[in-house]
Amino acid sequence: MQLARRLLATWTGFVFLFFYLPIAVLVLYSFNASRLNIVWTGFTFEWYARLLEDRVLVRTLENSLIVASVTTLLSVVLGTAGAWLLHRYRYRGGALLDTLIFLPMIVPEVILGVSLLILFVTIGLQLGYTTIVISHVTFCFPFAMAAVQARLAGLDPALEEAALDLGATPPQAFAKVLVPYLMPAILSGALMSFTLSLDELIVTYFTASAGTRTLPLEIFGRVKKGLDPSLNAISTVFVLFTALAVFAIEALRRRNP
Amino acid sequence: MRQEATHFADAPASAQHRPSRAAWLLLAPLVVWALAFVVAPAAIMLVYSFMQRGTLGGVVSAFTLENYAGVVDPVYLRILIRSVAYAALTTVLCLGLGYPVAFFIGRADPRRRNLWLMAVMVPFWTSFLIRTYAWVTILKSEGLLNSLLLQLRLVSEPLELLYTPGAVVLGLVYTFLPFVILPIYTSVEKLDGSLIEAALDLGAGPLRAFARVILPLTAPGIAAGVLLCFVPALGIYAVNDILGGGRVDMIGNIIENQFKGNARNWPFGAALGTALLVAFALLYAFVSSFSRSSAARLR
């Protein structure tokens, strides 16, 4: 068993190496002296300094974070509710609803973007944060729902029955028994939604307005001129910041279990 | 309260319950959402697929079937088949690479599991474009990997790694691996360790314990992982564009071209999209009804 554990650990190590190799390169090249950032020409902190002046870039990062956070919240709520309700109850048309919810995953982003744009224009909804969030949630919450569904499969119904037998109301049973059980799946769904929303490009192009540009839009826009290292810099700063935040939260949690 | 408890006790453990009015009310937001933001846009696209193209893009209200004739044109079918092949290969590789990782994290110290998950996801919070260009930097002929190989004298000439189908597969696996690891993890995490121990105590070798006990119990996670990898991989357009040197066109690129390229043929793009949608919907409905009936049989 120990051998198995060691093998798994080694395998995981290699996969993590695979994950972080381009990140290491990305961080390294944030110090690249060349503006075109294609070949390494020298070391400099210039791009980090530039970040402080690049209001546009920082604002787009803020927009992305706001959108991603709201999207994640809504996706997790809708996804968990959907997975649970469809698992628990035999609705008429439940299978249809289930399939419908996963459609946005297969629809190519450009089609989703154009059709949502036309929809918004038809119903007179002005483009902005609301429309971006709606479009992000539409294709993110199937991911959250799939994660929770996987966790629900094979759920022992006796769990909930026991809680109800002991006098809990159905909402209490849900909150005190099911949600803790589903937590790993909810967290997985949240992580996936956040990741997807943060990097979303095409659908956002069609549903955003001038004042609500997101970071991917800004970065893609700069390809023509050259992806200067300040873009690497902002990615590095963001990753460092989240890593530190995560460790801080974990450390706090350990202190107060 | 007592009566509800009795009702549940009478019902067979595996059956779904008939929805009460409260249950319908709870479902309502989802139904509204699906109708508004899935059905309505899909309907718009369906209508567009039967129209003719406008001069500036867009459509003109004139019925035609020419777009669907175009869908079955061998030029595009070839690309569709290629997309399916790449998506399938990517899914298989992701499962192979990702399952052990999901298992490792799922059986790790409970206090550390969330940290591991974060560690999996954090790289993907950097911009996709910058990440992919980082791979370009690594794989190019004067890049890091080739420099390393040349230094170690493992090769005498730089390998052609970039702008190849291999690079595309690498990029695809890189993009979707986390989305396979996470769902499998949720299944692994709830595995009862005693079940595995029991199997091993009864004399099963580790491989048999895996195949007969662990694998079936984590099947829902695997299924979810396959769904969350294969389906979006079919619509991919950017990874293959950059890492394949624009030579590996997928169906996602074709559709994108109709709206954003100089083809300016929205109805054709809509027809291709609708065809993909219908194919997926049928496949998904078939697979989920199959899994539902087999789950019922298992109980």
Added chain:
Amino acid sequence: MTRTTGRALCASLAALAFAALPAAAGEELNLFAWSEYVPQSVLDGFTKETGIEVNYETYSSNEEMLAKLVSGAASYDVIQPSEYTIEALVKEKQLLPLDHAKLPNLKNIGKEYWNQPHDPQLAYSVPYMQGTVGIVVNTSRIREPVQSYRDVFQSKYRGRIVVLDDAREIVSWGLATLGLGPDQVTKESLEKVRPVLAAWLPLVKVYDSDSPKTALLNGDVDLGVVWSGEAALLIQEEPGKFSYTLPKEGAHMFIDNLAIPKGAKNVAAAHRFLDYVLRPDVSVKISKEFPYTNPNVEARKLLPKDALANPASYPPGDPKLATFRDIGRLAADVDKLFTDLKARSGS
């Protein structure tokens, strides 16, 4: 009338009166242009001088712009279409005619930009930047001259070529070698150009319209046919290593323009912006950031010597150039031909 109704009426009348006042202080201009094609300094300068705030929304292709424009999602005051798109927009009556009286700086535009087929009188558009599509060569790797499309697509350069990922462009190059102009696109000419392209495409290593300079700087390719702006950036980055030549058979000259779409809300501000951009001191700022060919002859006089010497920005000689015309529905056939050949030649 009760007192409350009277008050309400007064309040609404006041509100209406306020709404009707020209919003001088909060005036806005909705600019819809290519990403990274209008320097922030130009926008800031405009706001400082006129007090008009500029909302800069961006796109990365003409078709993307059309998609949002045609859908009516927002009203834009100024857009930035390429020449063949201007032609289509004019045909569909989607552009407002320009009031030349409000554009005194229009006289700074070079004579050669008038009488272009897409807008001969500059009645609907004002040239912003011009460029070409030509041959760039890494001269440290390739010593012999490469001066035509035929020179580029030779089997000895197999796997060392980068080209734009653009069906229209590539087809026009093939047509040029057959002695046909880029708009002589018909079903027959497409059939004729098919074998030409079928022989060319297997030699290509990279298709890239966004950043072809990447592959050239990487050393993964040694030559290519790319936008002049990309070549100019290469020459700036590594002087002496790269050359830029316009192909003998004929090259595409593209002109990006500013225009006012039909639904514009603030036409007066739009004209002010156009005239502002036509000022030589403003135009030269744009040139400094984007080394394309500046159509503003007065602005060219203010450019530093090395900018004017960049052969990609200001190609010497008298090359054979042609703009793209709108080819209507045949654009789909062009796209299909390219897709088919690309799929067969690649992997």
